[in-house]
Amino acid sequence: MSGHSKWSTIKRKKGALDAKRGKVFSRLIKEITIAARLGGGNVEGNPRLRTALLAAKAENMPKDNIERAIKKGTGELENVRLEEINYEGYGPGGVAVLVDTLTDNKNRTSGEIRHIFSRNSGSLGEAGCVSWMFDNKGLIVLEKDKVDEEKLFEVALGAGADDIREEETSYEVITDLRNFETVKEGLDQNKLKYALAEITMIPKNTVKLEGKEAEQMIRLMEQLEDSEDVQKAYANFDIPDAILEKMSG
Numbered sequence: 001m002s003g004h005s006k007w008s009t010i011k012r013k014k015g016a017l018d019a020k021r022g023k024v025f026s027r028l029i030k031e032i033t034i035a036a037r038l039g040g041g042n043v044e045g046n047p048r049l050r051t052a053l054l055a056a057k058a059e060n061m062p063k064d065n066i067e068r069a070i071k072k073g074t075g076e077l078e079n080v081r082l083e084e085i086n087y088e089g090y091g092p093g094g095v096a097v098l099v100d101t102l103t104d105n106k107n108r109t110s111g112e113i114r115h116i117f118s119r120n121s122g123s124l125g126e127a128g129c130v131s132w133m134f135d136n137k138g139l140i141v142l143e144k145d146k147v148d149e150e151k152l153f154e155v156a157l158g159a160g161a162d163d164i165r166e167e168e169t170s171y172e173v174i175t176d177l178r179n180f181e182t183v184k185e186g187l188d189q190n191k192l193k194y195a196l197a198e199i200t201m202i203p204k205n206t207v208k209l210e211g212k213e214a215e216q217m218i219r220l221m222e223q224l225e226d227s228e229d230v231q232k233a234y235a236n237f238d239i240p241d242a243i244l245e246k247m248s249g
Contacts, residue, residue: 036073
C-alpha cells in the first residue's frame with residue numbers, strides 16, 4: 001500500500017479527517033459540479049459523475065448538497081466558472097506527486113502549488129512526468145485485528161475485487177472502478193468493517209523515506225491538502241508507520 005493510503009487511514013482513525021469534513025464536502029461539491037458540467041447530469045451516461053457521487057456517499061454527504069452541485073454543473077443554478085488543472089512533480093527523495101485542482105483563478109493556484117513544492121524540498125515537473133506511475137483504482141483498507149482473513153478473501157474476491165494485499169497491520173482490497181461499489185456493498189452486507197474506502201491513484205512502485213525527508217514529505221502533503229483549490233493529492237512514498245503516526249497526530 002502507498003504510504004499516502006496508510007497515512008490517510010491513520011488520520012481517519014484519529015478523527016483528523018472528520019475535523020475537516022467541511023473542507024471534504026467543499027471539494028466533493030466542486031468535483032460533482034464540474035463532472036456534471038462536462039458530461040451532463042445523467043449518472044448512467046457520465047462515469048466521472050458516477051465516481052464523484054460514490055465518493056460523496058462514502059462521506060455521507062446530504063442528498064440536497066449533491067443535487068444542488070449537479071444543478072450548478074448543468075446550469076440550472078447560478079455557478080462560478082471552475083477550471084480543472086492537474087500538476088505533477090517530485091517531493092523529497094524523488095517521490096512522485098500528483099495534484100488535482102479545481103480553481104476560479106489559474107494564476108493564483110499555480111503560484112500557490114509551486115510555492116508549496118519549493119518550500120518543502122520538492123519541485124513541479126512537466127505534464128506526464130509521473131502520472132504513468134499510478135493506476136486509478138478503488139481502495140478499501142481493513143484492519144487485521146477487526147476482520148477474519150478467510151471471510152474477507154471469500155467475500156471481496158467473490159464480489160469482484162482485483163487483488164488483496166497484506167500489510168503489517170491491515171489488508172488492502174484493490175478494485176476496478178466499475179466494481180468498487182459492489183465490493184464495498186459485499187463487505188457491508190457481511191459486516192466486514194473497513195477503515196478507509198475511496199477511489200484513488202495507486203502507485204505502481206514506492207519510494208522509501210525516513211528521517212528528515214519523511215517529515216518534509218508529510219509536510220508537503222499536509223500543505224497541499226490544506227490548499228483551498230486542491231481536490232486530491234497523491235504520492236508514492238513509503239514511510240515507517242511510527243513516523244506517520246507521529247506526524248498525523
